[in-house]
Amino acid sequence: MDFGFKLSPSSAVNLDTVDRRRYDRLVQLQPDALTCIGCGSCSATCTSASWTGMSVRKVLLGLQRGRDEEVDKMLSGCMLCGKCTMVCPRGINTRQLILTLCRLDKNGEVVR
Amino acid sequence: MIYQGKQKIWADYQKEIPDNHYFYVRSCIRQNFFPASERYFLKICRDLLGRDIYETEHHTTCAGIAYHCDTLPQETAMTVVARQFALMTEAGYENLVTSCITSFGNYCEVLESWREFPELEAMIRENLWKACRREFNKPKYVAHASDLVYKLRGEIAERAKFHLVSRATGEPLRIVEHIGCHYSKMFPHKGVGGAEYPCVLSGMAEAWGGQVIDYPERRHCCGYGFRQYHVRANRGYSLSNTHKKFESMEPFHPDMIITNCPGCPYFLDRWQYVIAEQTGKTYGRNGYGIPVLTYEELAGLVLGVDPWDLGLQIHQVAVEPLLDKIGIPYDPARKYLGMDEKKIMTPGLPTSLKCF
Numbered sequence: 481m482d483f484g485f486k487l488s489p490s491s492a493v494n495l496d497t498v499d500r501r502r503y504d505r506l507v508q509l510q511p512d513a514l515t516c517i518g519c520g521s522c523s524a525t526c527t528s529a530s531w532t533g534m535s536v537r538k539v540l541l542g543l544q545r546g547r548d549e550e551v552d553k554m555l556s557g558c559m560l561c562g563k564c565t566m567v568c569p570r571g572i573n574t575r576q577l578i579l580t581l582c583r584l585d586k587n588g589e590v591v592r
Numbered sequence: 593m594i595y596q597g598k599q600k601i602w603a604d605y606q607k608e609i610p611d612n613h614y615f616y617v618r619s620c621i622r623q624n625f626f627p628a629s630e631r632y633f634l635k636i637c638r639d640l641l642g643r644d645i646y647e648t649e650h651h652t653t654c655a656g657i658a659y660h661c662d663t664l665p666q667e668t669a670m671t672v673v674a675r676q677f678a679l680m681t682e683a684g685y686e687n688l689v690t691s692c693i694t695s696f697g698n699y700c701e702v703l704e705s706w707r708e709f710p711e712l713e714a715m716i717r718e719n720l721w722k723a724c725r726r727e728f729n730k731p732k733y734v735a736h737a738s739d740l741v742y743k744l745r746g747e748i749a750e751r752a753k754f755h756l757v758s759r760a761t762g763e764p765l766r767i768v769e770h771i772g773c774h775y776s777k778m779f780p781h782k783g784v785g786g787a788e789y790p791c792v793l794s795g796m797a798e799a800w801g802g803q804v805i806d807y808p809e810r811r812h813c814c815g816y817g818f819r820q821y822h823v824r825a826n827r828g829y830s831l832s833n834t835h836k837k838f839e840s841m842e843p844f845h846p847d848m849i850i851t852n853c854p855g856c857p858y859f860l861d862r863w864q865y866v867i868a869e870q871t872g873k874t875y876g877r878n879g880y881g882i883p884v885l886t887y888e889e890l891a892g893l894v895l896g897v898d899p900w901d902l903g904l905q906i907h908q909v910a911v912e913p914l915l916d917k918i919g920i921p922y923d924p925a926r927k928y929l930g931m932d933e934k935k936i937m938t939p940g941l942p943t944s945l946k947c948f
Contacts, residue, residue, distance in 0.1 A: 481869045481870070481943075483827075483866060483869075483870070484824060484827075485824065485825070485827040485828040485831065486828050486831070486870060487828065487831055487832050487835055487867070487870060487871065488828050488829060488832040490832070490835075490836060490839075492836070
C-alpha cells in the first residue's frame with residue numbers, strides 16, 4: 481500500500497557486527513592511528529576536501545564503523561600533498577597512514 | 593554511595609502534588625483519538641475517589657499545538673493561556689490539572705517566561721483585558737493528569753478488580769512505559785523523577801502489579817513531533833522514529849505499552865499498522881501488534897470497567913490478547929455497538945496486522 485511516505489533506512493551502527501579487520505591491521509602497521517583525537521585539523525586543511533569529500537578524520541571514523549566503500553571513495557580523492565601531516569597536533573604521519581591504508585584490502589591483507 | 597545519600601538525591605526528583613481541588617483543562621486532540629480517557633479520568637477521580645475536579649465548557653485549546661507548529665506567535669498563545677487562568681480564577685480554583693502533555697509543557701513555559709520577564713506578563717494581562725475584559729491569578733500549582741493518577745495509584749490499587757499479571761502463569765505483565773517529551777524534557781523539575789528517571793507511569797504500572805521493562809530507546813520520541821507529522825513530506829521521518837523504538841523494544845517481548853501523552857498512544861498504535869503494511873512485520877505475538885493504552889484506560893481496566901466502555905475498540909492494535917492474558921471478561925458481540933446498543937460500522941481488517 482502506498483501511503484505517500486515510507487520508512488527511512490536506519491543510520492544506526494551496530495558496533496557488535498562491524499567488520500574492523502582493516503582498521504585493526506592499520507593500527508598494527510601504524511600504531512599512531514590510535515593517538516588520533518578526531519580534532520579535524522587534517523580535514524580543515526585538506527586541499528582536495530572541498531571537491532572530493534576527503535577527510536582523514538572521517539576515514540578513521542568510517543574504518544571503525546566498517547564503512548569501507550565510503551573510506552575508499554574518500555581515499556581516491558587524496559593528492560598526498562601532506563598538509564594534513566604538517567598540522568596534526570598529535571604528530572601523526574597522516575600521509576604515511578593514508579599510503580598504508582591504500583595497500584590494505586577489506587580483510588586487512590596487504591595487497592600492494 | 594550510602595543509602596541516605598541516595599535517598600537525598602532521589603528526593604530532588606520528587607514533586608509535591610496537591611491531593612485535591614483542581615481546575616481541569618482537556619486536550620484538543622485526545623477527545624478524538626481516545627475519547628473515553630478523559631471521561632474516565634473524571635469518573636475515577638470524582639466519583640470513585642471523591643476528589644474535587646472542576647471543568648468548564650468555556651475553556652478552549654491552550655494553543656500549544658499551533659505554537660509548536662509555528663502558526664501563531666507565542667504572545668497569542670500566552671493570551672489564550674491567560675484566558676484559561678482567568679476561567680480558573682473565576683471558578684475559585686488555584687490548582688490546574690491538564691489532560692495534555694503539550695498543554696502541560698505550554699503552561700509551564702508560559703509561567704516560566706513570565707517569571708523571567710515580568711514585563712511580558714504585564715503585556716499579556718493588558719492584551720487579555722482588551723480582548724475580553726478578564727483578569728486572572730496565576731495557578732499555585734500546575735499538574736498533569738498523570739501526576740494526579742500517580743498520586744492516587746495506591747487508592748486505585750486498593751480498589752483493583754484485576755492486576756497486571758498473567759492469569760495463566762501468575763507472572764507480572766511486561767510493560768513498556770512511554771512518557772511524552774513535553775512532560776519532563778522541557779522542564780525536568782516539573783515531572784516526577786525529572787528527565788532522567790521519570791517514574792510517573794512506571795510507578796502506576798508497578799503499583800498495579802506489572803513489571804516495567806527497560807530497553808535502549810526507552811526515552812526516544814514516539815515520532816509524532818508536530819512539524820514532522822503535520823507536513824506530509826516529513827511523515828516518513830515520523831514513521832522511522834516509531835520504527836526505531838519498536839525495533840529496540842522487540843527483543844524484550846512487551847505485553848503492552850502505556851503512555852501519558854495525546855500523540856504518543858495514537859502514533860505508537862497507528863504506525864504499527866503502517867509498518868506492517870509496508871514491511872509485513874508485526875511486533876506482538878502470533879501476528880498481533882503490541883497494545884498501546886493511555887494510563888486512564890489502564891486504570892479503568894484495573895478497576896474493572898468494561899473494555900468497550902473504555903473505547904478500546906477504537907485502537908488499531910487488537911487488545912483482546914491482552915484482555916485474555918489478564919483475564920478481563922469482554923463480549924466480542926458488543927465491540928462495535930455504539931450508544932444505546934446501536935450498531936455502528938465495523939472497520940475493515942488490515943492485510944498484515946492481525947486484528948479481530
